[in-house]
Amino acid sequence: MYNVKVPKFEGPLNLLLELIEEQKLNITEMSIAQVADDYLEYVRGEENISLENLADFISIASKIILIKSRSILPILEVTSEEEKEIKDLENQLQLYKKFKDAGGEFDKLLRSGKRIFSRDYLLGVSTVFVPAKNLNAFDLKKTFKNIIDQITLPEKLPKEAVRDIITLEEKINEFQKRLESRVEFSFSQMKESAKDNIEIIVSFLALLEMIKQRIVMVEQNSLFSEINIKKFKALTIHGQPKNQINN
Amino acid sequence: MDSPKIKSIIESLLFVSGEPVKLAKLAKICQVEKKEVEKSLEEIDVFYKEQNSGFRVIKSGDSAQLGTSPENAEFVSQLVSGEINSELSKSALETLAIVAYRGPITRTQIEAIRGVNTSYILRSLLMRGIIERKEISETRGFLYEASFDFLKSVGIQAVKDLPDWDQLSKNEKIEEILAINQEENNITKDQ
Amino acid sequence: MDSPKIKSIIESLLFVSGEPVKLAKLAKICQVEKKEVEKSLEEIDVFYKEQNSGFRVIKSGDSAQLGTSPENAEFVSQLVSGEINSELSKSALETLAIVAYRGPITRTQIEAIRGVNTSYILRSLLMRGIIERKEISETRGFLYEASFDFLKSVGIQAVKDLPDWDQLSKNEKIEEILAINQEENNITKDQ
Secondary structure, three states: OOOOOOOOOOOHHHHHHHHHHHOOOOOOHHHHHHHHHHHHHHHHHOOOOOHHHHHHHHHHHHHHHHHHHHHHOOOOOOOHHHHHHHHHHHHHHHHHHHHHHHHHHHHHHHHHOOOOOOOOOOOOOOOOOOOOOOOOHHHHHHHHHHHHHHOOOOOOOOHHHHHOOOOHHHHHHHHHHHHHHOOEEEHHHHHHOOOOHHHHHHHHHHHHHHHHOOOEEEEEOOOOOOEEEEEOOOHHHHOOOOOOOOO | OOHHHHHHHHHHHHHHOOOOEEHHHHHHHHOOOHHHHHHHHHHHHHHHHHOOOOEEEEEEOOEEEEEEOHHHHHHHHHHHHHHHHOOOOHHHHHHHHHHHHHOOEEHHHHHHHHOOOOHHHHHHHHHOOOEEEEEEEOOOEEEEEEOHHHHHHOOOOOHHHOOOHHHHOOOHHHHHHHHHHHHHHHHOOOO | OOHHHHHHHHHHHHHHHOOOEEHHHHHHHHOOOHHHHHHHHHHHHHHHHHOOOOEEEEEEOOEEEEEEOHHHHHHHHHHOOOOOOOOOOHHHHHHHHHHHHHOOEEHHHHHHHHOOOOHHHHHHHHHOOOEEEEEEEOOOEEEEEEOHHHHHHOOOOOHHHOOOHHHHHOOHHHHHHHHHHHHHHHHHOOO
């Protein structure tokens, strides 16, 4: 069945653009970094995003995190490929905005009432039965069967598409477990255990998120040096963070 | 309102209406006297003739209608007979198959099964007498079904005689897509 | 056949058909080249505008249709009720804009611009007849474009008359983004 609850933002670009426009910013790398937290907050909190769309939201999230990370941490090395990803997101957002605005113009045109009317098909020509040429009952059966074959019922959530994507929640949970076993560990250790770039990014995001939620605190003694992650001391006082996921 | 504007409006009105339109009605819509409408109609027709236009104003009694120039009659009938006698397009065949196996059926249901708008195709199948429709109610539109003439032309007496009718007419996938569509119409009507 | 005669025939044909007619069909009936039909259609429309006529020629793809002047809409709607234009959501409007400016376009390309799955919206626009699709081939899916009904409902005679057409219809950056996303989509999505 279709998920009939429609989330407020249909896609990640829609959300990102809205956040940027809300702050009356232009589409730049800087402004994307500025709204990164709000973006992630929304993705975490919105329950109506379908699993399929969630994959799209997370894919953009990873790019946003990259941008955010670079704006906070100058030590973060960005490959030329990632550099291009950042630029592409900016371009894509600008392009998306053009069509979103054009859609708004269409709305005005549709409401202007300046529509064109046409005549009905062969108006005034009298009906006579003319048998369809070269058509028999078996053609109808064949056609009908083809139609049945071509019906695509709305997906059943395409689990494969999202199965491999590590969610933010999973990552936060993983860190919390680690923190329980070891009071302190470094970001580079975390990086080493990651399977790929996306996972590093998600890790970093999870880290930012936990700093924000005061689950952890980070220490970096000098620029480019190791980042140490520690359990936030006041954790027991603050109790459970509001967004923590309990398994 | 000035005279060219009135003529322009009258042209538009007569164009969209298939039937003769009462002069009084034209006058009311244009917010002018009936005399003014009469004068405009005459001027329009003179103009059409002078310009060798493809249109003509046909006046009968208190009504007027737009038609085509009699000089173009042979070309018009070529178009009409071409439309009526042509082979069914793929879309038309699909629509016909749905109407035959699932009729009586509404346009919305046909569109849910095909996933595309079907209003033009239904009109052309109706036009050719291949399908028929009956009104359900003012608001809920029409039910379409294969015409008896059509069934006869493919050598059967009733839709039940179509190959594998029992099985195909109750296909589950179709039931499901119709159920989904129904649900959507109920819930997200204005989204 | 001389040019005024051809124009007159074309007017008659478009009038009788009511629906969009393929230029090739007009050419065949008039027994002239398609180029000649195209030229005539342009001249007809220029003439309609000059004369403040009640008609307009609508062109899309390889077809043309006759319609009323959008200036007369408020009067015509008193005679015939236009299709009920229920509101389009923002997502539907933005998808429609992509299809109108960039069509014929594939679903993958639309989704590359929107960054999100668009099959549901496309289906609903198709069912409402606002966009149309044509099959590319069995495997490669469909190409989507704006329909005549869309043009009529915004009172525009051809997509190239849409606001900011030059800027939105073609753009090098778009091509680049589309190419990138297509690559990505080929790998990550299997739709």
